[in-house]
Amino acid sequence: MPLPSTSKHEYITCDPDKCIGCQICEYVCSYAKTGEFNTFRSRIRMVRDHKILITTVACRTCENAPCAIACPRDALKQDPKTGVIKVDTALCDGCAWCIEACDFGAISINPRTKLAEICDLCEGEEDGPQCVKWCPKDALEKTTPDRRAQRSRRKLAREEILR
Amino acid sequence: MHGYSGKILHIDLSERKSWLESKPEKWYQTYIGGVSMATRLCWENITPGCDPLSAENPICLANGIFAGTPVPVGGKFGLASKSPLTGFIGDSLSGSWFSTSFKRAEWDGIVIHGASEDWVTVFVDDDMVEFRDASHLLGLGTTETESAIRDEFGDDQVRTACIGPAGENLGRISNVSNDGRKAGRTGHGAVWGSKKLKGLSMRGTHGVEVADSEELLRLSLDILEAAQGPHTQKYRILGTTSNVLNMNKLGLLPTKNYQEGVFEDAELISGEYLHEHYKAKTIACAQCPIACEQVGWVKEGPYAEAMSHIEYESLFALSSNCGVNDMEAAIKAITNCNELGMDTMSTGVTISWAMECYERGIFTKEDFECERYPEGFEANFGSGMAMVKLTEMIAHRDGYMGDLLADGTQRASTLLDEERDMESYKWAMNIKGLETPGYDARALKTFALGLSVGTRGGCHNRTAAYDPDIKGQVDRFSVDETRGKLAKGTEEYAAVYDTLPLCKFIRRCFTGKADREGAWPAIAKLINATTGWDFDYDDVDLIGERAHTIKKAFNIREGWTRDDDKLPYRWKHEEMTKGPSAESVVTDEELEYLKDLYYEAKGWTPDGLIPKEKLVELGMEDVAEDIGV
Ligand code: SF4
Numbered sequence: 054m055p056l057p058s059t060s061k062h063e064y065i066t067c068d069p070d071k072c073i074g075c076q077i078c079e080y081v082c083s084y085a086k087t088g089e090f091n092t093f094r095s096r097i098r099m100v101r102d103h104k105i106l107i108t109t110v111a112c113r114t115c116e117n118a119p120c121a122i123a124c125p126r127d128a129l130k131q132d133p134k135t136g137v138i139k140v141d142t143a144l145c146d147g148c149a150w151c152i153e154a155c156d157f158g159a160i161s162i163n164p165r166t167k168l169a170e171i172c173d174l175c176e177g178e179e180d181g182p183q184c185v186k187w188c189p190k191d192a193l194e195k196t197t198p199d200r201r202a203q204r205s206r207r208k209l210a211r212e213e214i215l216r
Numbered sequence: 217m218h219g220y221s222g223k224i225l226h227i228d229l230s231e232r233k234s235w236l237e238s239k240p241e242k243w244y245q246t247y248i249g250g251v252s253m254a255t256r257l258c259w260e261n262i263t264p265g266c267d268p269l270s271a272e273n274p275i276c277l278a279n280g281i282f283a284g285t286p287v288p289v290g291g292k293f294g295l296a297s298k299s300p301l302t303g304f305i306g307d308s309l310s311g312s313w314f315s316t317s318f319k320r321a322e323w324d325g326i327v328i329h330g331a332s333e334d335w336v337t338v339f340v341d342d343d344m345v346e347f348r349d350a351s352h353l354l355g356l357g358t359t360e361t362e363s364a365i366r367d368e369f370g371d372d373q374v375r376t377a378c379i380g381p382a383g384e385n386l387g388r389i390s391n392v393s394n395d396g397r398k399a400g401r402t403g404h405g406a407v408w409g410s411k412k413l414k415g416l417s418m419r420g421t422h423g424v425e426v427a428d429s430e431e432l433l434r435l436s437l438d439i440l441e442a443a444q445g446p447h448t449q450k451y452r453i454l455g456t457t458s459n460v461l462n463m464n465k466l467g468l469l470p471t472k473n474y475q476e477g478v479f480e481d482a483e484l485i486s487g488e489y490l491h492e493h494y495k496a497k498t499i500a501c502a503q504c505p506i507a508c509e510q511v512g513w514v515k516e517g518p519y520a521e522a523m524s525h526i527e528y529e530s531l532f533a534l535s536s537n538c539g540v541n542d543m544e545a546a547i548k549a550i551t552n553c554n555e556l557g558m559d560t561m562s563t564g565v566t567i568s569w570a571m572e573c574y575e576r577g578i579f580t581k582e583d584f585e586c587e588r589y590p591e592g593f594e595a596n597f598g599s600g601m602a603m604v605k606l607t608e609m610i611a612h613r614d615g616y617m618g619d620l621l622a623d624g625t626q627r628a629s630t631l632l633d634e635e636r637d638m639e640s641y642k643w644a645m646n647i648k649g650l651e652t653p654g655y656d657a658r659a660l661k662t663f664a665l666g667l668s669v670g671t672r673g674g675c676h677n678r679t680a681a682y683d684p685d686i687k688g689q690v691d692r693f694s695v696d697e698t699r700g701k702l703a704k705g706t707e708e709y710a711a712v713y714d715t716l717p718l719c720k721f722i723r724r725c726f727t728g729k730a731d732r733e734g735a736w737p738a739i740a741k742l743i744n745a746t747t748g749w750d751f752d753y754d755d756v757d758l759i760g761e762r763a764h765t766i767k768k769a770f771n772i773r774e775g776w777t778r779d780d781d782k783l784p785y786r787w788k789h790e791e792m793t794k795g796p797s798a799e800s801v802v803t804d805e806e807l808e809y810l811k812d813l814y815y816e817a818k819g820w821t822p823d824g825l826i827p828k829e830k831l832v833e834l835g836m837e838d839v840a841e842d843i844g845v
């Protein structure tokens with residue numbers, strides 16, 4: 054099955070060449086969203102596999118979000134303007150169908166409340182996504198797939214021409 | 217209490233049971249965490265005078281006060297047992313996710329007693345303790361063991377500290393590994409192996425509760441920003457390997473088993489060369505915004521696929537000190553040590569001892585015969601291939617040589633000198649049995665003092681007394697009456713960091729100044745926001761003195777005397793011939809004078825024992841009862 058198409062919406066992306074795996078993003082996210090220092094409750098997660106593969110993953114704000122479609126209780130709603138997935142805590146019962154539907158591993162179930170938790174791009178924060186703001190290596194960016202592609206093209210062109 | 221759970225977990229491997237101990241707040245304020253608390257737990261739970269490889273020697277872990285919080289470089293824990301290498305305290309530090317899982321499982325410390333009959337791993341899942349069969353993990357390297365255990369649970373949040381084959385084989389220079397980081401020195405691997413403990417895994421799911429989380433986050437983020445500036449530039453770009461050329465320039469880069477301090481091919485084993493040709497990635501410990509770990513990767517040739525993070529101390533030991541100018545062989549040897557679970561420094565310095573024996577004709581090719589290499593091999597200085605082969609042989613105790621070297625230079629030289637009536641102790645580079653670090657102390661006299669009195673032997677990290685010497689604060693070639701105080705000051709400064717623990721590379725990021733005035737007030741704020749205590753400058757300063765004192769007290773109870781504070785024969789009797797540090801030795805007279813100054817500065821007796829009043833003053837009444845004079 055192909056990956057669900059990512060959309061025109063903004064999402065948080067990580068540059069694995071820059072990421073050092075420090076988890077600062079996880080600490081600030083968990084604090085911003087839950088008031089706790091607990092990387093288990095971060096909506097962005099660092100992955101380290103093998104000695105040098107390190108990156109972080111958060112929600113990709115998919116078009117026709119498979120997580121929302123999968124939810125049997127209609128607890129997940131996608132904001133049509135931003136693509137952000139909203140969890141209705143009254144409806145969510147932690148069944149984890151959404152987790153199975155998400156190919157990015159972007160959802161986690163809070164071990165205490167048993168509710169789904171998903172990146173909301175820090176909508177409420179004045180200074181935007183906290184993980185992006187505090188990543189010490191500027192590995193994170195809030196962007197759209199198209200802007201991300203433009204950047205890659207620019208980088209490639211520069212490297213090719215200036216080489 | 218905030219920042220702590222107030223609970224210590226005791227695990228008995230013989231009886232396969234576990235229990236909980238609560239400690240009062242005063243105890244936490246005295247011992248804090250890291251190496252200090254781990255040593256205190258060892259003090260309380262060991263049978264004094266026991267064989268380090270017996271069931272009576274406990275494994276003691278103490279977490280960091282800042283583990284699991286955003287405090288930069290605070291994701292570390294301390295590990296202590298009686299060292300099978302030195303017979304004194306073996307206190308180590310290690311970083312990474314093991315410590316944050318440990319914290320989230322809500323334990324401040326863990327004491328592992330007894331010994332298992334069959335190989336086990338212990339799994340601590342929040343407050344549950346499970347003993348698991350480990351027979352299928354035997355022989356696996358450290359990375360393999362960690363991933364095998366993670367795969368069994370199918371959960372990345374299960375983090376493991378474990379031993380490799382070297383620890384299973386009770387090599388006294390073996391260590392404990394977690395997330396690629398090491399509790400590296402003093403032979404912890406053999407202690408774990410003697411208990412048939414292959415690994416300790418932790419999973420913790422709780423948030424870490426602190427007194428003032430908003431303040432702690434604010435303080436942390438300020439430090440985080442400062443850590444991207446010039447204060448850590450050296451570490452971020454080349455990491456510790458930048459020391460190779462610096463030390464070589466000063467004539468202090470150990471070369472051919474400390475015969476010289478200048479290596480003609482230093483360029484080829486420099487951090488700069490590593491960066492240009494072999495660097496695969498820069499990575500960080502948990503909670504660390506600096507990222508000093510430079511991963512080296514050999515892509516082709518006889519050592520293809522070797523990949524490991526390369527630190528200066530590993531690099532000097534497994535290149536210049538063996539006379540080897542081949543970076544690829546160094547990366548391979550370091551990878552072997554890390555995967556097989558051995559201290560890179562002790563392994564390298566032990567190999568260089570063997571190479572010197574070979575060059576002097578004491579060892580011959582046949583002495584290196586084993587199943588793996590039935591023909592034996594030549595082991596001259598400069599042979600990268602011999603160095604790499606020996607790392608494998610030591611881990612597995614292969615043949616005569618692997619078995620001899622697996623217990624470090626002190627035991628190897630004693631055995632050899634008895635068997636063959638030789639004097640190889642004269643080039644066995646260890647202090648109290650622990651192999652010496654990558655700075656030649658003949659021409660760093662404050663450092664020589666710091667090393668000789670060091671509670672865990674030849675360790676640069678615990679004394680840090682090279683600092684005034686190298687910075688030119690004092691004349692590094694001579695001695696004077698300031699050195700006792702300096703050595704006390706640097707070791708207690710280091711002990712503050714090792715106890716919290718915070719990585720020392722952050723030391724300039726609080727205010728731009730690394731000294732006590734620059735760092736202690738900022739550290740007090742972090743402690744207060746975490747615990748709700750009211751620590752000030754003096755309280756922070758006392759953390760270091762107390763930490764160092766409990767380690768020393770432990771050694772005294774294990775039979776330490778003034779004569780144990782010594783230096784290797786070579787540093788006292790043989791001069792280097794090349795470079796700016798040539799023609800210098802530390803004479804007996806100088807050393808004894810320095811020790812007098814040091815004991816006095818510490819407020820100890822001329823025999824180096826601790827007066828009762830001193831211990832009482834530090835809040836260590838029960839220790840005063842036991843060993844105070
Ligand atoms: S804060 Fe940045 S560098 Fe650190 S783990 Fe997150 S994305 Fe990677």
Ligand code: SF4
Nearest residue numbers: 112113115118120155
């Ligand atoms: S949670 Fe997963 S499936 Fe849902 S929108 Fe985000 S990335 Fe897509």
Ligand code: SF4
Nearest residue numbers: 082097172175182184
């Ligand atoms: S944007 Fe906000 S919610 Fe999303 S991962 Fe970053 S910090 Fe967390």
